[in-house]
Amino acid sequence: MNLPDLKKAKIRSLNQVEYKVQDYAFTRMFEGKKYFLRTYGCQMNEHDSEEMKGILEYYGMTPCEDLESADVILLNTCAIRENAHDKVFGYLGRIKHLKKEKPNVIVGIGGCMSQEESIVEEIRKRHPYVNFVFGTHNIHELGRLLIEASGDAHQDIEVYSKEGEVYEGVMYKRDSHITAWVNIIYGCDKFCTYCIVPYTRGKERSRKMKEIVKEVMDLKEQGYQEVTLLGQNVNAYGRDFKDGTEFSDLLEEVAKTGIPRVRFVTSHPWNFTDKMIDIIAKYENIMPYIHLPLQSGSSRILRLMGRRYTKEEYLSLFEKMKERIPNVSITTDIIVGFPGETESDFEETLDVVEKCKFDGAYTFIFSPREGTPAAKMKDETPLEEKEKRLQRLNERINLYSKESNEKLLNKVVPVLILGISEKDESKVYGYTDTMKLVNVEAPVDTIGEIISVKITDAKSFSLDGEQVKE
Ligand code: SF4
The missing domain is CATH 3.80.30.20 (tm_1862 like domain)
Known part of the structure; x- marks a missing residue:
């Protein structure tokens, strides 16, 4: 058990940063199991989730879209805003009910919220069904925590309040x-x-x-x-x-x-x-x-x-x-x-x-x-x-x-096409070099390409356009 400590987390020493290579212990015990991972907050968290997915899939697990089918549920949390806290605790309510029906489901909480003393205290007191809590410094320990949580009802808190290292060899599932x-x-x-x-x-x-x-x-x-x-x-x-x-x-x-x-x-x-x-x-x-x-x-x-x-x-x-x-x-x-x-x-x-x-x-x-x-x-x-x-x-x-x-109306701009548009399935969507979202009339096989797009409509949060062949 390692509990977070904000005073310790504030220390900035003159110690050299340690550079290490990730070493993920391998196990076959989760092969064929399903995981559900929900990410809150910033791009850093999104990318941390890609590491978590990398680890889970290394163990032979596959992702699932609904909580109810999952054998492992992970919440990667954010500490920046109050509403992110509220959303996580709201979600835990759903997980609590599920845990009653499926007691073998493993529930883990990671991310920035886990690094906060008061949050961990609340999880310990009010959410004992959460199997483990881990922090931003030890995502690589996810495998060990999962293995230890299987068949063990006690709650484990492994959060380190430290300056941190730099790890290479991280496995991402992008x-x-x-x-x-x-x-x-x-x-x-x-x-x-x-x-x-x-x-x-x-x-x-x-x-x-x-x-x-x-x-x-x-x-x-x-x-x-x-x-x-x-x-x-x-x-x-x-x-x-x-x-x-x-x-x-x-x-x-x-x-x-x-x-x-x-x-x-x-x-x-x-x-x-x-x-x-x-x-x-x-x-x-x-x-x-x-x-x-x-x-x-x-x-x-x-x-x-x-x-x-x-x-x-x-x-x-x-x-x-x-x-x-x-x-x-x-x-x-x-x-x-x-x-x-x-x-x-x-x-x-x-x-x-x-x-x-x-x-x-x-x-x-x-x-x-x-x-x-x-x-x-x-x-x-x-x-x-x-x-x-x-x-x-x-x-x-x-x-x-x-x-x-x-200002972009009727102009031709380069757009990197990322996928099918959420607003209109007959279109694709992508981003201009200047990071503006564009819904584009273009074939699906343009996904993954940078194409020329003539802007035909401009709203506050997005643009419409059509592909032009140059
Ligand atoms: S707002 Fe940005 S720069 Fe300021 S402390 Fe937070 S992360 Fe660092």
Whole structure:
């Protein structure tokens, strides 16, 4: 039994990062069994789930779509927002009933929520039917936990609160054969005051460049069209090597592999260097799309958030990107109602939105995360007022998002086709180089290809188009 400890999770020592190779113990005891895996939260979690699936399928298990058919149920949880917590506990209600009918079903909970003391306490007290809880640092132990849970009714908690290592040789069962996530850096050392990630995912630790480039080369050889370099803060890449390596060096090496499309997510405005901008502009296969979280337009609130930049610095970085990267599209994240946010602070945010006219934005009402400094800050704004601010903000965001989509009307753009459109099964869907979703009139055999598409209609969140042969 290893219980999470937020104080321990906060430690950042000068210890060298340890590089290890994954060694998954093999067993045949789950052959032919079915697993159900539900993922909450960010792309990092999606990619962690690909590792979990890799392990489960290595043991001969197959996925199933419904809870009731599963022999193993795993929830890969998210700790960023309150509603993710609520959804997980709501879902556990369904699992509890199922466990009564099928007591041999193995239930495991992993992901960021597992790294939180209060959550694990709640699972121990109120959800004893959960067989095991594991964290973000020990996904590779999933096999051992499953074996131990078979035929054993006691609940096991194996969550480590540590800075973390870097593992190579991870087995992924990727969800797509066209686009792939590639981890480049784990953890975060920024400690923004509202964010739990530095506690749940450990310190910033970069994978070696040669391992990343090798992974991208392998993916290219397998026919992948696009990679997305993943990190909580990708532009911190290489700083832990302390040899002058920075993200732009990696980006350049990845671009040189010749894979058709390279993306990266997420960037912190604080250490986004000129060199990074130049490299993005220089290589045609680095997509002109940057997700650049603003969080607030008020320098006073940004200081309280611990974001390390001012409104003016954000705006000048934004301008520089727009000037130097042709056709770049920029999206953002904004938190409304951070403790102490006044109407005039909020208007500063609207002012930035007005100036930047973002291509899109994820907007949220602040929700306190236990154990973070912001959770203890005085918050006098009523929820009703925060909801009104969110609505006002979303109206602007949607307006500018639609405007930016309308600029593409009648233009021909490259679209990587990913599958059958969810809205209209006679169409396919894909993304432009600038990361805009397009539903396209084109044959099914274009899936996996980058095709030319003429845009025929523009909405706030998507575009319609038709394939053009050039
Ligand atoms: S940069 Fe800030 S918001 Fe992003 S993961 Fe790190 S602490 Fe959280």
